[in-house]
Amino acid sequence: MPARDGDLADLQLLTEAAQAAGAIARRFFDGEAKVWDKGDGQGPVTEADLAVNEHLHGFLGQARPGYGWLSEESNPLGNLARLAHERCFVIDPIDGTRSFIDRQPGFAHALAVTDKGAPVAAVVHLPMLDLTYAAVRGGGATLNGKPIAATQPEGPLGATMLVARPALDPVHWPGGVPPVKREFRPSLAWRLALVGEGRFDSMLTIRDSWDWDIAGAALIATEAGARVTDRHGHPLRFNRAEARSPGVVAAGPALHAALMAGLTGDAA
Template structure:
């Protein structure tokens, strides 16, 4: 399965780069979030690949959900897809946007792929192993290496959202005495934790499940965790929530080894 997810993410990323270099067309959804022709093109590629390879596994994909297409996932294994995570980074000509594909079983992300096409980096996870590969300019995947979270030292390094930082995040960093932090876009924050390049990622602004699932799968396989403010693992497949929309996440903190 993981090889198919990797190939699909790379194909989607290749299409995204074509639009990135030629200039995207940007429109805004009812919630005022931006969407581009790259988001839509990449999602079509991924949905076609998943339907061909795994016709019995439902897919929850960001743009399809926005259009009102939500499959029945009750009690089922399913995919979560964000065809272009970090659309604001993409529009702003930053390189830290990604393609995210995750497999969810019993509410947990058990496999995932995060591909950063402009950086030529591919992260993947399944079977409790987290992996990193370099993808060449000709979209050939070089040999992968196993990655893992680092043990915490005396000085913690935090990651924060470039486009969605918040006063609560600043307060959290101050409360925990963290002065060293970097602003990064998209699901790459999970991957940098998984790679042992940082220690904690507090998120006190809104995310959706497709934003986090693939990166969270990689982080968990690398020995890290993502916890809600109640200290419980972040779950996936959340429907009919009393306080928020379907698939919306609560605030959370992702971290490497304790």
């Protein structure tokens, strides 16, 4: 389906918002940000996360007051007013907070607009690396304004995969662990975008994945020609009450099929 004018306008809005978010994050990255632990195993949060979230909420909410709001740093599971909106912002102010705390540049701002649960506009911006991935439904995907495309390997032999080491434990692969070359990046959104860019052939996470980590980057990878599903092969849907999916698998269609055969034990 061709890109719609409303989706393109939302993409422009997200791009402006992401660039401003990057400027805020850089100030904290070059200085000193307070760090807290959220508790209940949720991990750390910093002043930068909260400052970026506040800016995005104000900027995007003013521009699109009729949209819902789902952000990691805005009580995402408690405030369900977003479910009443067909269109919703899905935001991770800083994806890769631990990397940010450690002064590693591989963190990202992940922004998306969803329509009835499907992403229609997306930006993943890595300010310290000067990388801006973007996509609009039906309009393809870009990196710094230039079109990108996922690789299309025929199978897993020799293919590269962005994946945490525990996810390749044979217990998860009744059909056999795929013979892939493993690498890793800290930001889940960046991992998906890198598949869209074609720098890596696939990515996989076994663990439940929050909407704000994956909604935008899933559109980027999909528009670049990858197939993106949950770990069971089902389509991803966003802005539901639980705001998470059972893992993510992204790769060109043939490799995706082979990976799903390994995960499920069914013949490809």
